[in-house]
Amino acid sequence: MTLIPPTRLKPRKNPVQARAKATVDAIFEATAQVLLSEGLARLTTNHVATRAGVSIGTLYQYFPGKEALLYALVEQLLDQVACQIEEACAAAERPTLDDCAALFVETYFAAKTGDPEKARALYLASSHLEMSALVSRTIVRLQDAAAQMLRRCPEVRAAPPDEVVTCWVAVVTGGTRQILEDTNSAMLLPGFHIELTRLSSAYLRSAFSSGPKRSDG
Amino acid sequence: MTLIPPTRLKPRKNPVQARAKATVDAIFEATAQVLLSEGLARLTTNHVATRAGVSIGTLYQYFPGKEALLYALVEQLLDQVACQIEEACAAAERPTLDDCAALFVETYFAAKTGDPEKARALYLASSHLEMSALVSRTIVRLQDAAAQMLRRCPEVRAAPPDEVVTCWVAVVTGGTRQILEDTNSAMLLPGFHIELTRLSSAYLRSAFSSGPKRSDG
Amino acid sequence: MTLIPPTRLKPRKNPVQARAKATVDAIFEATAQVLLSEGLARLTTNHVATRAGVSIGTLYQYFPGKEALLYALVEQLLDQVACQIEEACAAAERPTLDDCAALFVETYFAAKTGDPEKARALYLASSHLEMSALVSRTIVRLQDAAAQMLRRCPEVRAAPPDEVVTCWVAVVTGGTRQILEDTNSAMLLPGFHIELTRLSSAYLRSAFSSGPKRSDG
Amino acid sequence: MTLIPPTRLKPRKNPVQARAKATVDAIFEATAQVLLSEGLARLTTNHVATRAGVSIGTLYQYFPGKEALLYALVEQLLDQVACQIEEACAAAERPTLDDCAALFVETYFAAKTGDPEKARALYLASSHLEMSALVSRTIVRLQDAAAQMLRRCPEVRAAPPDEVVTCWVAVVTGGTRQILEDTNSAMLLPGFHIELTRLSSAYLRSAFSSGPKRSDG
DNA sequence: CATGAATGAGCATTCATTCAT
DNA sequence: AATGAATGAATGCTCATTCAT
Numbered sequence: 001m002t003l004i005p006p007t008r009l010k011p012r013k014n015p016v017q018a019r020a021k022a023t024v025d026a027i028f029e030a031t032a033q034v035l036l037s038e039g040l041a042r043l044t045t046n047h048v049a050t051r052a053g054v055s056i057g058t059l060y061q062y063f064p065g066k067e068a069l070l071y072a073l074v075e076q077l078l079d080q081v082a083c084q085i086e087e088a089c090a091a092a093e094r095p096t097l098d099d100c101a102a103l104f105v106e107t108y109f110a111a112k113t114g115d116p117e118k119a120r121a122l123y124l125a126s127s128h129l130e131m132s133a134l135v136s137r138t139i140v141r142l143q144d145a146a147a148q149m150l151r152r153c154p155e156v157r158a159a160p161p162d163e164v165v166t167c168w169v170a171v172v173t174g175g176t177r178q179i180l181e182d183t184n185s186a187m188l189l190p191g192f193h194i195e196l197t198r199l200s201s202a203y204l205r206s207a208f209s210s211g212p213k214r215s216d217g
Numbered sequence: 218m219t220l221i222p223p224t225r226l227k228p229r230k231n232p233v234q235a236r237a238k239a240t241v242d243a244i245f246e247a248t249a250q251v252l253l254s255e256g257l258a259r260l261t262t263n264h265v266a267t268r269a270g271v272s273i274g275t276l277y278q279y280f281p282g283k284e285a286l287l288y289a290l291v292e293q294l295l296d297q298v299a300c301q302i303e304e305a306c307a308a309a310e311r312p313t314l315d316d317c318a319a320l321f322v323e324t325y326f327a328a329k330t331g332d333p334e335k336a337r338a339l340y341l342a343s344s345h346l347e348m349s350a351l352v353s354r355t356i357v358r359l360q361d362a363a364a365q366m367l368r369r370c371p372e373v374r375a376a377p378p379d380e381v382v383t384c385w386v387a388v389v390t391g392g393t394r395q396i397l398e399d400t401n402s403a404m405l406l407p408g409f410h411i412e413l414t415r416l417s418s419a420y421l422r423s424a425f426s427s428g429p430k431r432s433d434g
Numbered sequence: 435m436t437l438i439p440p441t442r443l444k445p446r447k448n449p450v451q452a453r454a455k456a457t458v459d460a461i462f463e464a465t466a467q468v469l470l471s472e473g474l475a476r477l478t479t480n481h482v483a484t485r486a487g488v489s490i491g492t493l494y495q496y497f498p499g500k501e502a503l504l505y506a507l508v509e510q511l512l513d514q515v516a517c518q519i520e521e522a523c524a525a526a527e528r529p530t531l532d533d534c535a536a537l538f539v540e541t542y543f544a545a546k547t548g549d550p551e552k553a554r555a556l557y558l559a560s561s562h563l564e565m566s567a568l569v570s571r572t573i574v575r576l577q578d579a580a581a582q583m584l585r586r587c588p589e590v591r592a593a594p595p596d597e598v599v600t601c602w603v604a605v606v607t608g609g610t611r612q613i614l615e616d617t618n619s620a621m622l623l624p625g626f627h628i629e630l631t632r633l634s635s636a637y638l639r640s641a642f643s644s645g646p647k648r649s650d651g
Numbered sequence: 652m653t654l655i656p657p658t659r660l661k662p663r664k665n666p667v668q669a670r671a672k673a674t675v676d677a678i679f680e681a682t683a684q685v686l687l688s689e690g691l692a693r694l695t696t697n698h699v700a701t702r703a704g705v706s707i708g709t710l711y712q713y714f715p716g717k718e719a720l721l722y723a724l725v726e727q728l729l730d731q732v733a734c735q736i737e738e739a740c741a742a743a744e745r746p747t748l749d750d751c752a753a754l755f756v757e758t759y760f761a762a763k764t765g766d767p768e769k770a771r772a773l774y775l776a777s778s779h780l781e782m783s784a785l786v787s788r789t790i791v792r793l794q795d796a797a798a799q800m801l802r803r804c805p806e807v808r809a810a811p812p813d814e815v816v817t818c819w820v821a822v823v824t825g826g827t828r829q830i831l832e833d834t835n836s837a838m839l840l841p842g843f844h845i846e847l848t849r850l851s852s853a854y855l856r857s858a859f860s861s862g863p864k865r866s867d868g
Numbered sequence: 869c870a871t872g873a874a875t876g877a878g879c880a881t882t883c884a885t886t887c888a889t
Numbered sequence: 890a891a892t893g894a895a896t897g898a899a900t901g902c903t904c905a906t907t908c909a910t
Contacts, residue, residue, distance in 0.1 A: 163411070
């Protein structure tokens with residue numbers, strides 16, 4: 001994450017003492033907790049400070065405002081997902097297309113559904129306009145990871161076209177979000193996982209398998 | 218849309234005089250405008266009333282509160298999309314799988330990208346918990362429309378499995394959302410449209426075709 | 435009731451047509467109903483008009499404002515009580531002191547406890563500063579009625595002293611109010627009635643019975 | 652006063668710093684002042700805050716709302732009266748009936764008429780439904796104090812009947828209220844005091860003395 | 869006369885943020 | 890560094906009252 005966030009979103013100071021580090025961690029953790037337990041609307045700085053066990057004054061010593069808290073939280077959560085994907089993709093040395101499909105879907109799913117409530121909270125928080133650059137950047141990381149994995153795939157001879165990678169990543173991440181956000185379809189998660197893998201395989205094969213397939217698209 | 222929303226989300230009274238009708242329309246339109254121009258956080262009842270050119274009291278004569286305003290807006294926008302999809306799907310009499318894929322994606326895309334800003338506003342508004350039932354219901358309508366179209370498809374012999382329809386609809390709607398919300402990928406819309414159609418074709422064929430039916434695609 | 439209320443408390447026009455009379459009565463009755471069922475805080479002009487089955491505009495044709503409604507209501511209710519007392523006292527031709535005590539307490543009690551809820555509502559409404567003159571005037575009527583009855587009493591040789599009449603009336607009306615307003619002592623009403631009569635007898639005898647009693651007070 | 656008020660009527664937090672204590676006192680005092688000078692209808696939280704010289708936010712740091720302010724005020728004022736009565740009654744060791752009458756009336760009168768305007772404000776505030784339990788409880792305290800004093804009275808052989816105590820207390824408190832609330836009879840206070848004492852003596856004697864014990868009064 | 873749509877001042881309350889201690 | 894009391898702009902909402910139809 002080498003983003004350069006607007007000044008007012010950057011933490012005010014980097015804690016140097018151990019005590020200060022602990023304080024920042026507590027505030028940070030409390031932000032996540034409150035977001036999960038109360039929702040975005042009830043996420044107030046005073047509430048976060050109380051939950052963190054520090055005074056509101058202390059909170060403002062480290063974060064210039066409410067947005068900065070959210071920014072840091074979203075940044076961390078998105079980074080976790082991106083790192084997991086990047087690691088998993090990098091670990092696949094000579095994957096088949098089906099391997100690629102299964103690996104990507106599997107890893108993304110695990111990252112998101114391991115704590116579905118956290119995922120929903122993240123979706124909520126990232127709706128803020130301020131976060132869109134952060135989300136954008138994460139998507140690029142996922143696309144890059146996927147593209148490099150595909151390039152190492154024997155079935156894919158050239159660099160995978162951007163449109164294909166973009167579409168695939170959008171469909172996996174967006175589809176998963178759709179399912180996670182719809183409380184009514186929470187039961188369908190396992191089935192969706194299977195179908196999303198099949199869908200990915202089918203799409204990647206149609207895009208990359210032998211023959212001049214892309215010319216008829 | 219035959220939902221029965223909680224009382225506090227229903228409009229307070231139906232205007233009887235012509236003047237009142239115009240007022241309600243103005244308020245309604247202003248809600249959409251403010252949501253688009255200011256975002257959900259800046260959507261205040263006073264702001265909406267001002268934009269609508271009426272007093273705050275007048276707004277509360279027709280809507281019991283801010284949530285009701287949003288509810289009505291989301292209801293209308295979702296209903297528009299669902300109706301377009303339902304009509305388009307119903308009009309396809311003996312579609313091929315590729316027809317199904319193209320038709321659904323095409324219609325959904327047209328509905329969403331005809332006014333992309335409105336679509337983004339809708340995404341924003343619908344992240345409110347109160348709206349989730351509304352969104353859920355709309356998804357069901359899309360799934361039903363898709364399922365019935367597939368059933369009329371000669372290549373599909375039985376009723377299409379729920380998981381397939383759920384996955385397909387989630388992937389199309391969620392993927393589109395992902396692209397629309399990411400300001401960086403706004404340029405990629407046409408390419409995404411093509412790929413999403415290809416993806417849909419590939420997935421539907423893999424789900425429904427028993428053999429290498431690609432020759433009739 | 436020959437009070438001269440402030441202009442803004444007087445009804446705006448005296449209805450001459452029969453329809454208008456019915457309208458005024460309906461508004462008036464609705465005011466009482468709303469006060470009883472909703473309390474003073476929820477007594478709104480719009481609510482009253484709706485309950486009366488007329489438009490808010492019509493209400494304002496007859497009453498210059500909310501206060502005027504309350505004023506008229508309180509006036510009527512107080513007048514009813516005063517009239518009952520006046521009639522009962524005037525009907526006693528040669529009462530004993532015990533007759534006086536029993537008659538006054540009995541009549542006041544009957545007037546107030548016949549509809550205890552109405553009485554409580556009246557107490558509420560009359561807390562308004564604007565109503566104090568009205569209450570004052572009613573008290574004077576009760577005092578006059580009591581004084582004239584006592585003067586016709588053979589045991590009372592001179593005109594009853596003002597302090598005695600004032601105290602007696604205050605104690606009967608105030609004591610009754612205390613009991614009626616205390617929801618916990620609602621059960622004690624019959625017992626209180628008996629005691630209040632005994633108290634009145636004892637007080638009047640101590641004030642008026644033969645012997646130079648007042649000189650030692 | 653060991654009542655357990657509903658949460659929303661209890662103060663929000665106990666001030667720990669000296670500055671905070673002063674703030675709470677100022678708010679509290681301002682509430683009384685505004686109630687006295689403006690009446691219940693004009694008692695607004697903003698008005699109170701302004702009068703107290705603090706911001707509206709500060710007020711809400713200590714009181715959860717307008718009702719809590721009133722509740723605290725009424726509680727304090729009623730408690731003062733009850734404590735004075737309890738002390739005075741407890742101090743009478745072997746009182747005659749006339750002593751009882753004089754003591755109770757004297758003490759109650761002193762408590763109420765020491766600051767007649769405050770007393771009127773209290774009557775206003777206590778007409779709120781929420782306060783009725785508080786008033787009820789105070790009345791019980793007065794009744795208990797009076798009953799225990801009477802029991803120590805040589806002329807009263809058994810425990811005084813509830814009806815008598817209830818009636819007496821109601822008549823003293825209610826009669827006093829009647830006089831205090833009637834601006835026209837404000838001049839009569841001293842005369843009323845004398846008469847109320849005479850009335851109390853006469854009632855207590857009629858209730859407790861077996862014969863004509865007037866000779867020892 | 870009656871209607872009811874429209875008004876807007878006013879109120880209760882929240883919460884991000886500052887600053888003296 | 891940490892505290893927490895204080896701030897006050899901003900928000901959702903009510904309701905007495907007016908006036909064009």
